[in-house]
Amino acid sequence: MANEPRGMLSPYRALDLTDEKGLLCGKILGDLGADVIKIERPGGDPARNIGPFYHDEPDPEKSLLWFSLNTSKRGITLNIETADGREIFKKLVKTADFVIESFPPGYLDKLGLGYSALDKIKPGIILISITSFGQTGPYRDYKISDIVAWALSGEMSGWGEPDRPPVRISNHSQSYLNAAADGAIGALVALYQRRDTGEGQQIDVSIQEALSIMDGGNRNPAWSRNPGMVRKRGAAEMPNAGHRTTRIYPCKDGYVSWSHGGTSPLAPSLPLIKWMQAEGMSTEFIDGFDWSRPDFGGIPQEEMDQIEGPTTKFFMTKTKAELLEGAVKYNVMLYPVATTADMFQDIQLKARGFWVEVEHPELNTRITYPGAFGLCSEAPPRISRRAPLIGEHNQEIYEGELGISKERLTVLKQAGVI
Amino acid sequence: MKKLLEGIRSVEVTVYVTGPVTTQLLADCGAEAIQIETGSRRMGAAGFRRTEERKNATGKLSVSLNFTTPKGLELARRLISKADIFVENLAGGTLGRRGLGYEDIRKIKPDIIYLATCMQGQTGPHSKHAASGHKLSALTGYNHITGWPDREPGWVGTYTDFVAPRYNIIAILAALEYRRQTGKGMFLDMSQYESGIQFMAPAILDYTVNKRVAGRMGNQCSYAAPHNAYRCQGEDRWCTISVFTDEEWHNFCKVIGNPALAGDSRFATLLTRKENEEELDKLVNEWTGSRTAEDVMSKMQAGGVAAGVVENVRDQVENDPQLKARQFFWEIESPEAKKYINSPPPYYRLALRTRQGPLLGENNDYVFKDILGMSDEEIAELVKEGAIA
Numbered sequence: 132m133a134n135e136p137r138g139m140l141s142p143y144r145a146l147d148l149t150d151e152k153g154l155l156c157g158k159i160l161g162d163l164g165a166d167v168i169k170i171e172r173p174g175g176d177p178a179r180n181i182g183p184f185y186h187d188e189p190d191p192e193k194s195l196l197w198f199s200l201n202t203s204k205r206g207i208t209l210n211i212e213t214a215d216g217r218e219i220f221k222k223l224v225k226t227a228d229f230v231i232e233s234f235p236p237g238y239l240d241k242l243g244l245g246y247s248a249l250d251k252i253k254p255g256i257i258l259i260s261i262t263s264f265g266q267t268g269p270y271r272d273y274k275i276s277d278i279v280a281w282a283l284s285g286e287m288s289g290w291g292e293p294d295r296p297p298v299r300i301s302n303h304s305q306s307y308l309n310a311a312a313d314g315a316i317g318a319l320v321a322l323y324q325r326r327d328t329g330e331g332q333q334i335d336v337s338i339q340e341a342l343s344i345m346d347g348g349n350r351n352p353a354w355s356r357n358p359g360m361v362r363k364r365g366a367a368e369m370p371n372a373g374h375r376t377t378r379i380y381p382c383k384d385g386y387v388s389w390s391h392g393g394t395s396p397l398a399p400s401l402p403l404i405k406w407m408q409a410e411g412m413s414t415e416f417i418d419g420f421d422w423s424r425p426d427f428g429g430i431p432q433e434e435m436d437q438i439e440g441p442t443t444k445f446f447m448t449k450t451k452a453e454l455l456e457g458a459v460k461y462n463v464m465l466y467p468v469a470t471t472a473d474m475f476q477d478i479q480l481k482a483r484g485f486w487v488e489v490e491h492p493e494l495n496t497r498i499t500y501p502g503a504f505g506l507c508s509e510a511p512p513r514i515s516r517r518a519p520l521i522g523e524h525n526q527e528i529y530e531g532e533l534g535i536s537k538e539r540l541t542v543l544k545q546a547g548v549i
Numbered sequence: 550m551k552k553l554l555e556g557i558r559s560v561e562v563t564v565y566v567t568g569p570v571t572t573q574l575l576a577d578c579g580a581e582a583i584q585i586e587t588g589s590r591r592m593g594a595a596g597f598r599r600t601e602e603r604k605n606a607t608g609k610l611s612v613s614l615n616f617t618t619p620k621g622l623e624l625a626r627r628l629i630s631k632a633d634i635f636v637e638n639l640a641g642g643t644l645g646r647r648g649l650g651y652e653d654i655r656k657i658k659p660d661i662i663y664l665a666t667c668m669q670g671q672t673g674p675h676s677k678h679a680a681s682g683h684k685l686s687a688l689t690g691y692n693h694i695t696g697w698p699d700r701e702p703g704w705v706g707t708y709t710d711f712v713a714p715r716y717n718i719i720a721i722l723a724a725l726e727y728r729r730q731t732g733k734g735m736f737l738d739m740s741q742y743e744s745g746i747q748f749m750a751p752a753i754l755d756y757t758v759n760k761r762v763a764g765r766m767g768n769q770c771s772y773a774a775p776h777n778a779y780r781c782q783g784e785d786r787w788c789t790i791s792v793f794t795d796e797e798w799h800n801f802c803k804v805i806g807n808p809a810l811a812g813d814s815r816f817a818t819l820l821t822r823k824e825n826e827e828e829l830d831k832l833v834n835e836w837t838g839s840r841t842a843e844d845v846m847s848k849m850q851a852g853g854v855a856a857g858v859v860e861n862v863r864d865q866v867e868n869d870p871q872l873k874a875r876q877f878f879w880e881i882e883s884p885e886a887k888k889y890i891n892s893p894p895p896y897y898r899l900a901l902r903t904r905q906g907p908l909l910g911e912n913n914d915y916v917f918k919d920i921l922g923m924s925d926e927e928i929a930e931l932v933k934e935g936a937i938a
Contacts (some may be wrong), residue, residue: 139723139724139726139727140723140726142730157898158655159719163723181772182749182771182772183752183754183755183758183759183761185759186758186759187756187759188787194672195751195754195755195758195759196751198754199751199753200750200751201752213743226704254685264871265871266876267875268873269869269874270850270870270871270872271849271868274850274853274854274855274856275792275855276770276773276776276793276855277770277858278768278770278776278777278789278791278857279789279790279855279856279857280857280858281789282778282787282788282789282858282859282860282870283857283858283860283871284860284862285860285862285864285865286706287778287789287859288787288859288861289706289861290695290704290706290861291696291703292696292697292700292703294699296566296639296768296777296778296779296787297769297787297859298695298696298697298703298767298768298778298780299695299696299768299775300691300694300705300708301694301695301696301754301764301765301766301767301769302751302752302763302766303751303764305748305837308747308748309711309712309715309748309814310665312712312716312719315719316574316718316719316722318554318716319719319722319723319726320554320578320722322726323554323722323723323725323726324553324554324731325554337785337875339871340872340875340877343877344711344915345863355880357847361841361861361862362784364785364829369885377693378683378704379671379687379701379702379703379704381701385693386687386692386693386701387687387700388686388687388688388692389681389684389685393646397565397681397683398681423714429726432921453676455688458678458680458837459675459678462678462679462756464679464680464684465680465684466680466684466685466687466688466860467687467688468687468691468692468693468702469687469688469690469693470690470693470755470762470763471690471749471752471755471756471762471763472756472762473690474688474690474749474753475690475756477672478673478815479669479673479675479676480742480743480746481675482672482673482674483670483672483673483740485743485746486737497759498754498757498759499754500753500754500757501743501746501747501749501750501751501753501764502922503743504716504719504720504739504744504745504747505716505720505723505737505738505739505740505743506670506671506672506715506737506738506739506740506744507720507735507737507738508651508735508737509724509733509734509735510727511733512723519822522729523848529702539713
């Protein structure tokens, strides 16, 4: 890849053994320029069976989840449960800086491929282990799924409506993405330290812990201040609140996220009131209301209703796009509840050149992907190739790089090794 | 023992969540992280931050400067020029107008790694718009896909506030590595909108390819049943259970003491379980309703079925044996007698035990004397002039 633009991690190679739980980690390193080799079991990784699918055709080569989490990786198939497979894997480890895995704790050890074994093969190797509950502790062998992760992270208890069960974010598994991103962070911190010490390490990422970080900075000190105060779904945010604040309002073609907060720094009401006044949609009560009153959070429901009622009426005259435009114009801290369709039309993302087209020649098409996670003035992250097909780079890597002969590859193929 | 990021110095002008969380990793891993704070509310920083909850500031140093005076700004410039990394999360363009933008800093510190994070990035028609993580999570599509299909969009707190810092940290660490290779610094223009969207990628592709707009599914998963949070004994107690495979279904039936149910024609296959999911959920609720959430979880897990208590803050901090065993929560020292708990950053296996965040300006002396080489007289003069606030 001599002509490829340089990425920040171009000198490094990662071997990616993960399933759905860890795929994003390798994508991040790959988009940053690392040479990431996705190692799948013969026949392909189970995550290829997760939808949505290209044109709704369920096919391991058409999973859009797979596409989106495996960009900038090459792909080979290898059964590391066979002796030959392990020998080949060890050869690859000698060329690698990172190994990323999401097997149950102890699985790699049983195969003789645990951290200390890998470190002997390639001193300084960094092993990133992304597991349900981490490598230690009484839940270490517990099973996880996305909904279970959300439950045990403490976050879900506050989400949903009082008359229904707590709820997770729908569709694909968000919890795994959080954990896999943490894996990438661990990988880079370990890389930094390796430069000084020459030593690698195992990064032990727990999916439960990755999600428990979410809002823990608010939740946990709050518990210290008010032990015994447990947040309830759909209840007022603050203890001793005089009212329940509406946080999601309907508008002409959907919903908008807004809450009144007087002059509070995160929800100042005044800019919105100015906008309502400019359009003649304020009321006498609102015009006369003292927005700077320090007890705003404690005003009775009846007064809050006189603020929220006209606000709802105002929002109902606006579309999501008009609300976004007005928010920018009047400096109102609101955003529409966008759908994926709305985001795709967003003028800001377009102006920054966010979306990227990725070629999928075998489907005879180009697909629009979310672009880089940030604009970097040097060696910017980018999608260097689409996700690999099953065993797409077997020949390139086994024959071209490891020098395994065609005859031997045929034997290995028949033995279910590759 | 040498700390992970020893020798690295970061300076920050940050408020609320995304900025402070970003640099918290650096501090936790042993970098010298210096917060520039202002006594006034002009920079949005100090006014509402109570010393008792200086979260996301553990192990950081604090200096207090007055940004409304030219000398205060000059001191900030000098301090940033002594840093490897600078992080700010004010509304787009704010620091540029004060002469502290990337182009200004780069003149005096060419290899600075300068990260600016705001709602929508430093360029484009919406770059200057300020909002909060609550609202940005809506713009980034998360509210729309949370909750029940027959109800309004659900609440996801400030979800993107916890996605964005992860990418910020990755960008900083990668930039440090790149600087090591090339000697070059860089400008990292991080839009929380753009990093937040990364976690929407599969749903985005479903739209760009299939024109399908992802919606709300409650707790359903299209290829699993049962898959929900089930009511347990006690007030507002729930346990989640998920069954994906036939094997898990058989295990589930054994756990509830009804192995015959596995072959019941209404539920024997995933397709029939999905068709009769409402009935199935009712049945599961009948079983869980008379048991504690903890009991449901341990029985299911022992039987090979993924299950987890819907933990609230009490469960997390006081009860969860896994988090206890892994010492997930830290007690942090506080200027008061009271102890505060905090959860560590995700990479905490690497991180260090830290202390409570600093008081405003607590480290003025160290920073101005040891790092900037100023004399007591100079400092006293600047305090008198109001540049050091």
